[in-house]
Amino acid sequence: xxxxxxxxxxxxxxxxxxxxxxxxxxxxxxxxxxxxxxxxxxxxxxxxxxxxxxxxxxxxxxxxxxxxxxxxxxxxxxxxxxxxxxxxxxxxxxxxxxxxxxxxxxxxxxxxxxxxxxxxxxxxxxxxxxxxxxxxxxxxxxxxxxxxxxxxxxxxxxxxxxxxxxxxxxxxxxxxxxxxxxxxxxxxxxxxxxxxxxxxxxxxxxxxxxxxxxxxxxxxxxxxxxxxxxxxxxxxxxxxxxxxxxxxxxxxxxxxxxxxxxxxxxxxxxxxxxxxxxxxxxxxxxxxxxxxxxxxxxxxxxxxxxxxxxxxxxxxxxxxxxxxxxxxxxxxxxxxxxxxxxxxxxxxxxxxxxxxxxxxxxxxxxxxxxxxxxxxxxxxxxxxxxxxxxxxxxxxxxxxxxxxxxxxxxxxxxxxxxxxxxxxxxxxxxxxxxxxxxxxxxxxxxxxxxxxxxxxxxxxxxxxxxxxxxxxxxxxxxxxxxxxxxxxxxxxxxxxxxxxxxxxxxxxxxxxxxxxxxxxxxxxxxxxxxxxxxxxxxxxxxxxxxxxxxxxxxxxxxxxxxxxxxxxxxxxxxxxxxxxxxxxxxxxxxxxxxxxxxxxxxxxxxxxxxxxxxxxxxxxxxxxxxxxxxxxxxxxxxxxxxxxxxxxxxxxxxxxxxxxxxxxxxxxxxxxxxxxxxxxxxx
Numbered sequence: 001x002x003x004x005x006x007x008x009x010x011x012x013x014x015x016x017x018x019x020x021x022x023x024x025x026x027x028x029x030x031x032x033x034x035x036x037x038x039x040x041x042x043x044x045x046x047x048x049x050x051x052x053x054x055x056x057x058x059x060x061x062x063x064x065x066x067x068x069x070x071x072x073x074x075x076x077x078x079x080x081x082x083x084x085x086x087x088x089x090x091x092x093x094x095x096x097x098x099x100x101x102x103x104x105x106x107x108x109x110x111x112x113x114x115x116x117x118x119x120x121x122x123x124x125x126x127x128x129x130x131x132x133x134x135x136x137x138x139x140x141x142x143x144x145x146x147x148x149x150x151x152x153x154x155x156x157x158x159x160x161x162x163x164x165x166x167x168x169x170x171x172x173x174x175x176x177x178x179x180x181x182x183x184x185x186x187x188x189x190x191x192x193x194x195x196x197x198x199x200x201x202x203x204x205x206x207x208x209x210x211x212x213x214x215x216x217x218x219x220x221x222x223x224x225x226x227x228x229x230x231x232x233x234x235x236x237x238x239x240x241x242x243x244x245x246x247x248x249x250x251x252x253x254x255x256x257x258x259x260x261x262x263x264x265x266x267x268x269x270x271x272x273x274x275x276x277x278x279x280x281x282x283x284x285x286x287x288x289x290x291x292x293x294x295x296x297x298x299x300x301x302x303x304x305x306x307x308x309x310x311x312x313x314x315x316x317x318x319x320x321x322x323x324x325x326x327x328x329x330x331x332x333x334x335x336x337x338x339x340x341x342x343x344x345x346x347x348x349x350x351x352x353x354x355x356x357x358x359x360x361x362x363x364x365x366x367x368x369x370x371x372x373x374x375x376x377x378x379x380x381x382x383x384x385x386x387x388x389x390x391x392x393x394x395x396x397x398x399x400x401x402x403x404x405x406x407x408x409x410x411x412x413x414x415x416x417x418x419x420x421x422x423x424x425x426x427x428x429x430x431x432x433x434x435x436x437x438x439x440x441x442x443x444x445x446x447x448x449x450x451x452x453x454x455x456x457x458x459x460x461x462x463x464x465x466x467x468x469x470x471x472x473x474x475x476x477x478x479x480x481x482x483x484x485x486x487x488x489x490x491x492x493x494x495x496x497x498x499x500x501x502x503x504x505x506x507x508x509x510x511x512x513x514x515x516x517x518x519x520x521x522x523x524x525x526x527x528x529x530x531x532x533x534x535x536x537x538x539x540x541x542x543x544x545x546x547x548x549x550x551x552x553x554x555x556x557x558x559x560x561x562x563x564x565x566x567x568x569x570x571x572x573x574x575x576x577x578x579x580x581x582x583x584x585x586x587x588x589x590x591x592x593x594x595x596x597x598x599x600x601x602x603x604x605x606x607x608x609x610x611x612x613x614x615x616x617x618x619x620x621x622x623x624x625x626x627x628x629x630x631x632x633x634x635x636x637x638x639x640x641x642x643x644x645x646x647x648x649x650x651x652x653x654x655x656x657x658x659x660x661x662x663x664x665x666x667x668x669x670x671x672x673x674x675x676x677x678x679x680x681x682x683x
Contacts, residue, residue, distance in 0.1 A: 001646050002614070002644075002646050002667070002679035002680060002681060003679060003680040004677065004678075004679055004680075005040065005666055005677075005678040005679055005680055006040045006041070006042050006043070006677070006678050007042065007675070007676065007677045007678075008042040008043055008675075008676050009674055009675055009676070010028075010030075010042070010044070010670070010674045010675075010676050011674070012030040012031060012032060012034070012674065013030060013031045013535075013670075013672060013674055014028050014029070014030060014031070014655050014670035014674075014676065015029050015030060015031045015033075015056075015534050015535050015536070015655065016028070016029040016056070016059050016534075016536075016537075016655065017029070017041075017059075017655055017656070017657030017668055017670060018059040018060060018061055018068065018657060019041065019061075019657050019658060019659040019660070019666075019668070020061055020065045020068075020082065020659075021061055021063055021065050021660070022064065022065030023065055024039065024040050024041070024659065024664075024666070025037060025038065025039060025045075025065075025082060026038045026040075026041040026042075026657060026659075026668060027059060027061065027068045027070075027080075027082070028044075028670070029056045029059060029070065031534065031535065032050065033050035033054070033055045033056040033072075034047060034048065034049050034050055035047065035048050035049075035050070035051075035056065035070060035080070035087075036048075037080075037082055037087070038676075040678060041657065041659070041666065041668035041676070041678045042668065042676040042677065042678055045085075046085070046086055046087055047087075048080075048087040048089070050072070051070060051072055051076065051078040051089065051091075052072060052074050052076055054072035054073045054074040054076070055072065055073040055534065056070045056071070056072055056073075057071055057072065057073055057108055057109055057110055057534075058070065058071035058109050058110055058111055058112040058183075059071070059112065060112035060113060060114045060180075061114060062114050062178060062195070063114060063115060063116050063178060064176060064178065065082070066081070066082060066083050067079055067080060067081050067082050067083070067195075068080055068082060069092065069112055069114065069180065069195065071108075071109025071110070071111075071112050071182065072108070072109060073108040073109075074106065074108070075093075075094070075106045075107050075108060075109060075184065076091055076093060076094070076109070077091070077092050077093035077109055077112070077180075077182055078090070078091055078092070079091075079092045079195055092180070092192060092195045092196055093109075093182055093190060093192060093198070095192065095196070095197070095198040107184035107185050107186045107188065108184060108185045109182060109183070109184055110183055110184060110185050110214050110215050110216065111181075111182075111183030111184075111215040111216055111217055111218050111229075112180070112181070112182060112183070112218070113180075113181040113183075113217075113218040113219060113220060114178055114179070114180050114181070114195070115178065115179050115181070115220045115224065116176070116177075116178055116179075117177050117178055117179035117193065117224060117251075117255070117258075117259070118176055118177055118259070119177065119255060119256040119259035119260070138373065138376065141369065141372055141373055141376065142365075142368075142369040142372070143369070144169075144274070144366075144369055144370060144373065145365055145366060145369075146166055146169070148163040148164060148165060148166060148277075148281070149163075149278065149281050149358060149361065149362050149365075149366055150163070150354075150358050151163055151281065151284060152284050152285050152287075152288040152351065152354070152355050152358075153288075153350065153351045153354050153355075164277070166273075166274055166277060167270055167273045167274065167277075168270075169270055170263070170266035170267055170270050171266075177193060177194055177259050177262060177263075178193075178194055178195065179191060179192070179193060179220070179224060179251075180192040180193075180194075180195040181218045181220065181227070183204075183215030183216075183218050183229070183231075184214075184215065185212075185214040185215070186203075186212050186214075187203055187204045187205055187212050187213045187214065187215060187231055188201055188202065188203050188204070188215075189201070189202060189203075189204060189215070189218065189227070189229070189246075191251075191512065193258060193259070193261075193262040193265075194262055194266065196262075196265070196266065196269070197261070197262045197265040197266070197505070198506075198509055199258060199261075199262075199508045199509050199512055200508070200509050200512035200513045200516065201509065201513055202246075202512075202513050202516045204229050204231060204244055204246065204518060205518070212233070213231030213232060213233045213241075213242050214231055214232050214233065215229055215230075215231045216230045216231055216232050216241075216538060216539040216554070217229065217230045217539050217540065217541035217552065218541075219541050219542075219543040219550065220543075221543065221545060221572070222545055223252045223255075224248055224251045224252060224255075225247070225248055225249055225251065225252040226245055226246065226247060226248060226572070227245070227246040227248060228243070228244075228245060228246075228541070228543060228550045228570070228572075229243065229244050229246065230242075230243045230539055230541060230552045230554070230568075231243075231244070232538070232539070232554075238525070239525070239526045239527075240523055240524060240525045240526055241523070241524050241526065241539075241554060242521060242522065242523045242524070243521075243522055243524075243552055243568060243570065243578075244518050244520060244521040244522075245518070245519050245520040245521075246516055246517065246518055246519065247516065247517050247518075247519045248516050249515075250511070250512055250515045250516070251512070251516075254390075254394065257384075257390050257391055257394055258394070258508060260384065261381075261384070261394060261395070261505070261508060264377050264380055264381050264384075265505055267373070267377045268374065268377055268378070268381075268501055268505070271370050271373055271374040271377070272374070272494070272497065272498050272501065274366075274370050275367060275370050275371065275374070275494055275497075276494050276498075278362055278366045278367055278370070279367070279490050279491060279494055281358075281362060282359055282362050282363070282367070282490070283477050283490070283491070285355035285356075285358050285359045285362070286355075286359065286473060286476070286477050287477075288351060288352070288355045289352050289355045289356065289428075290467075290471045290473075290474075292348050292351060292352055293352075293467060293468050293469070293471075294469070296335075296340070296348070296468075297315045297316070297468055297469040299335055299339050299340075300313070300315035300318060300319075300331060300332060300335050301313035301315050301469075303331035303332075303334055303335055303339075304318070304331045306331075307330065307331060314469070315468065315469050316464050316465060316468050316469045316470075318331065318332050319332065319464050319468065320461065320464055320465070322438065323434065323457060323460060323461060323464070328438075328442070333442060336438060336439055336442040336443065337442050337443055340439060342439065342443075345432075345435060345436060345439055348432070349432040349436075352428055352432070353425070353428070353429070353432075356421060356424065356425035356428060357425070359421045360418060360421060360422060360425065363414050363417065363418045363421075364418070367414050368411065368414060368415075371407060371410060371411045371414065372411075374407055374497075375404060375407050375408070375411070378400060378403050378404045378407060378501075379404070381395060381400050381403075381504070382397065382400040382401065382404065385397040385399075385400050393507070393508075393511040394507055394508045394511060395504070395507060395508075396504065396507055399500070399503060399504040399507065400504055402500045402504070403497065403500040403501050403504055406493070406496050406497045406500050407497055409493065410490075410493045410494065410497060413476070413490065413493060414490075417473070417476050417490075420472070420473060420476075421473065424463075424467060424472065424473060426459060427459045427460070427462045427463035427466075427467070428463055428467070429459075430455045430456045430457075430459035430460045430463065431459070431460045431463040431464065431468075433453045433454070433455035433460070434455050434457070434460040436453055437452055437453055437455070475487065475489065476489055476490055477489050477490060477491070479492065521630070522578055522627055522630060522632070523630065523631045523632070524566075524568070524580065524627075524632055524633070524634065525631065525632065525633045525634075526556060526566075526634065527556075527633075527634065535591065535592075535653070535655060536591050536592030536593075536604075536653075536655050537555075537592055537593060537594065538554060538555065539552060539553065539554040539555075540552070540553045540554075540593055540594050540595050540601070541553070541595070542595035542597075542598065542601075543572075544598040545572070546598070547598065548571060548572040548573045549569060549570070549571060549572065550569075550570040550572055551567065551568065551569055551570075551595065551619060552567070552568040552570075553565060553566070553567050553568075553593055553595065553601055553619070554566050554568075555590040555593055555603075561587070562584070562585060562586055562587040562588050562589075563585065563588060563589055563590040563605075564582055564583060564584055564585075564590075564637075565582075565583045565585070565590060565593065565603065565640070566580060566581070566582050566583070566634070567580065567581040567582075567583065567601075567619050567622055567624070568580050569581075569624045577626040577627060578626070578627050579624030579625050579626045579627060580624060580625055580627070580632075580634065581619075581622040581623060581624050581625065581638060582634050582636065582637045582638065583617070583622070583637075583638060583639075583640040584637050584638070584639050584640065585605055585640055586607070587607065587608055588605045588606060588607045588608075589605070589606045589653065590603055590604070590605050591604045591605075591606060591653030591654060591655065592604050592653075592654065592655045592656050593656075594656055594657065594658055595658075596616065596658050596660070596665070596667070596681065597660060597665075598620075599618055599619075599620060600616045600617065600618055600619070600643065600644075601616065601617050601619050602614065602615065602616050602656055602658060602667060603615055603616075603617070603656075604648070604653060604654045604655075604656055604669070606651075606652055606653050611647060612647065612648045612651040612652065612653065612654065613642070613645045613646065613647055613648065614645065614646045614647075614648055614654070614656070614667075614669060614679075615642040615643075615644065615645035615646075616642065616643050616644045616645070617640060617641075617642060617643060618643045622638070622640075623638060646679075648669065648671065650671075650673065651671045651672065651673065651675075652672050652673075653671075653672050654669050654670055654671045654672065655669075655670045656668065656669055656670070657670075658681070665680070665681040665682050666678050666679065666680055666681060667679055667681055
């Protein structure tokens with residue numbers, strides 16, 4: 001018997017579960033692919049629907065226990081923060097800075113593995129009288145404001161504008177980095193540093209093989225120099241599994257360099273998102289100002305056309321005539337007296353002045369500091385690229401220089417825009433004063449003329465000529481066919497910088513993908529069929545580096561004779577040949593299995609007598625039959641004896657998930673009747 005720990009009735013049936021490696025939290029996937037985070041494995045904290053309305057096929061926790069990832073049938077991997085009281089989701093695959101081939105964009109994600117990948121810590125050297133912080137140039141740069149800039153004043157004064165938050169900035173301390181391994185149904189593994197930076201994609205097929213195996217499990221040794229995979233292939237003619245060893249020496253040798261690049265990648269990606277989001281707000285303010293002017297220019301144009309349909313309406317010429325002579329034409333007089341109200345004029349001035357002011361603030365307090373920081377991080381990457389002894393093949397100096405040139409070009413354009421928008425703000429201020437004087441001259445206030453507001457007529461004339469019916473700032477925001485080819489708007493410039501950064505940061509992916517090879521592969525032909533139901537696991541794996549052993553377990557469906565469990569043992573040092581143990585349990589159905597530790601594997605077996613058992617097997621005590629050929633068949637069977645077992649009452653089948661925390665080993669049992677229970681594994 002296993003001592004009970006907690007119990008609860010859930011709303012839905014559980015399909016998959018993974019326990020947090022550092023706390024009593026469990027990520028649960030229900031049969032409709034919705035996801036829940038549970039305390040003690042059974043008490044939901046929050047839940048969310050299936051990402052992208054796609055079936056969830058794989059689940060894995062960050063080894064630091066602060067987040068987990070789910071892999072979906074549509075080929076996406078979603079990161080979910082477990083530290084928040086509500087779910088926070090971000091898509092980490094396909095990567096934000098990677099243009100994917102068709103081979104990688106839509107293959108279902110079938111396996112996930114997340115391991116530690118910290119850089120080699122160099123011995124710190126203490127120099128008396130030297131402060132190492134003086135080399136941190138980020139301390140002398142203006143701080144980035146994380147409060148989003150103000151949006152334009154809405155047309156309706158009572159309307160509340162919700163400002164979208166900025167993306168989360170990367171952590172300053174990036175010593176504890178991780179490596180996310182993503183396996184898909186085409187047999188490809190994609191490597192993402194910290195779950196964000198794609199550094200390689202490669203196939204697990206043996207050299208010369210054309211058969212595609214769907215990955216079931218992925219394991220990595222401590223230094224990530226080797227990967228162990230189990231994959232499955234089922235066709236009308238064949239039903240087999242393959243377990244392979246992949247050599248990843250470049251990950252081990254370039255560990256520190258890759259971690260350094262990942263740190264800079266996090267800053268570059270954040271700053272590009274920050275700049276793009278801020279540019280979008282800047283464009284909204286520009287649209288607000290131009291739309292206000294064009295609305296009033298259109299009103300005058302319509303009045304001119306109503307009097308003469310053959311004329312070419314030029315409202316700016318009519319206003320220039322008014323400011324020159326003081327006498328309005330009939331259309332302009334009607335505009336001031338019947339189409340323009342005091343409230344409209346006031347709102348026009350308030351909204352435009354606010355947008356001009358915000359535009360200047362956005363450039364000075366948001367965009368220029370962000371571009372300076374981006375240039376600093378690009379300069380760091382440029383220094384890395386010149387260190388060819390360590391970064392050769394990972395960074396190209398010319399690619400980094402291109403990013404820096406395009407960033408500097410964006411900064412120059414922002415400087416010109418700041419001067420232009422400041423001038424535009426001044427001319428608009430004088431223009432709106434003149435408009436107020438004309439309005440009160442023609443309409444009056446309470447039957448008497450209001451006091452004349454002093455203004456500069458030349459600046460008012462400049463605004464009428466350049467910004468009333470036209471838009472002098474348009475080249476900064478819209479593409480023009482008459483503009484020179486080298487002149488781009490802000491959006492195109494940011495896109496150009498992003499493209500250059502993407503190409504620069506893809507170099508490690510190209511190098512690593514070409515240097516990871518399959519060194520060993522063994523295929524096992526199966527007689528039974530795989531259980532394709534989405535409930536529970538098809539396969540599980542455990543790597544014991546202390547004993548240099550890799551174990552795999554897979555369940556095989558057989559309606560007539562009962563399910564079997566096949567255990568595979570592999571010596572990581574290559575001293576002993578790999579072997580298998582095919583276990584029979586009689587006429588039963590194996591609904592789920594999972595390795596508990598280096599000694600036991602747990603499984604749930606349901607028998608025709610309506611008895612369902614939660615049992616454990618000491619898999620090291622099994623007799624393993626060595627493989628005699630690279631392509632082998634199962635020839636020997638053996639009956640299995642449970643080391644521990646407990647009957648699960650009123651249960652047809654169940655899904656299990658174990659928590660391997662030291663001195664607190666628990667296992668969650670999630671029955672088909674939605675009853676969830678957790679038990680202590682150690683009495």
